[in-house]
Amino acid sequence: MPETSSDKNRNLPATGSGAMFDNLAPRYDLLNRLMSLGVDKRWRRRTVRSLQLRSGDKVLDLATGTGDLAINIARKHTDVTVVGVDPSAGMLDVGRTKIAKAGLSERITMREGVGEELPFENDTFNAVTIAFGIRNCTDRPQALREMRRVTKAGGRIGILELGEPRRGIMAPIARFHIHQLIPRLGAWLSGAREYRYLQESIEAFPPSEEFAVTMGDCGLHILDLVPFGFGSCHLYLAEVPKDEGDLAN
Ligand SMILES: C[S@@+](CC[C@H](N)C(=O)[O-])C[C@H]1O[C@@H](n2cnc3c(N)ncnc32)[C@H](O)[C@@H]1O
Numbered sequence: 707m708p709e710t711s712s713d714k715n716r717n718l719p720a721t722g723s724g725a726m727f728d729n730l731a732p733r734y735d736l737l738n739r740l741m742s743l744g745v746d747k748r749w750r751r752r753t754v755r756s757l758q759l760r761s762g763d764k765v766l767d768l769a770t771g772t773g774d775l776a777i778n779i780a781r782k783h784t785d786v787t788v789v790g791v792d793p794s795a796g797m798l799d800v801g802r803t804k805i806a807k808a809g810l811s812e813r814i815t816m817r818e819g820v821g822e823e824l825p826f827e828n829d830t831f832n833a834v835t836i837a838f839g840i841r842n843c844t845d846r847p848q849a850l851r852e853m854r855r856v857t858k859a860g861g862r863i864g865i866l867e868l869g870e871p872r873r874g875i876m877a878p879i880a881r882f883h884i885h886q887l888i889p890r891l892g893a894w895l896s897g898a899r900e901y902r903y904l905q906e907s908i909e910a911f912p913p914s915e916e917f918a919v920t921m922g923d924c925g926l927h928i929l930d931l932v933p934f935g936f937g938s939c940h941l942y943l944a945e946v947p948k949d950e951g952d953l954a955n
Contacts, residue, residue, distance in 0.1 A: 723842070724793030724820075726903065727771065731796035734772055741888050746774075749934050749941065753835060753864045754778050756930070756943050761785045763832035766856060768792075768821050768849075769839020773801030773814065775866075779835070780810045789831075791819040792839075821849035826856045833857065837866040841907050850924035857946045863926060864943055869911045871937040879936065885909075914940045 763786045767776040770790030798816045821843045834853045843849040871877040926944035
């Protein structure tokens with residue numbers, strides 16, 4: 707009997723780890739587009755704009771996966787360099803192929819690593835982004851402190867993340883999308899385990915205001931909290947304080 711994708715996935719960790727994403731890598735972009743109904747593209751563009759990058763800046767795109775956000779940044783800012791970091795070799799491989807096809811290999815480099823222990827010196831980057839990846843970090847405060855450590859004073863940090871839509875008349879529809887449509891679509895296209903993880907991890911992510919407080923506790927100065935998709939996604943925009951006094955403002 708032929709092995710089905712759910713047979714293949716039965717013994718894989720459904721934890722959001724790099725190993726789980728290695729398994730998803732070949733289908734990740736397609737699944738992403740279908741599940742977000744394509745709106746993730748708009749959210750990514752808004753994230754890139756909010757960084758206010760300047761000529762010659764160096765950006766870290768953490769949990770870069772297949773590199774969509776890194777590519778967005780490099781396309782919009784033709785004199786900026788990007789380093790993408792992710793623990794999944796499979797996702798990075800797909801990303802490297804896309805980057806080469808886009809003719810961006812000179813300005814985007816991809817390397818393996820995790821958010822909790824970044825392989826960079828202090829104050830290396832002008833800005834850091836992480837899209838749909840902070841949820842997967844097992845120690846989020848540690849990953850936030852690492853982002854702060856590697857970013858220069860005054861540099862921006864843009865975190866795009868999904869969460870449970872809690873308020874507003876459209877919230878039940880958005881919750882239906884997350885709890886009913888995503889797991890079914892995911893199970894159909896790839897195997898149930900990963901998409902049960904996706905739904906459970908979205909449910910478990912703290913409310914946006916609470917996560918913004920955690921960011922503040924990790925030494926980041928929150929500039930903006932932008933809801934998208936009826937509250938199913940937020941852009942958390944922060945700055946690394948120029949001096950400790952900035953945090954009080
Ligand atoms: C949902 S994907 C997002 C990929 C990409 N940023 C995007 O916007 O499409 C989540 C990524 O987080 C990565 N990841 C898992 N654990 C991580 C960790 N501890 N630190 C950094 N990235 C991690 C996974 O390998 C995966 O590529």
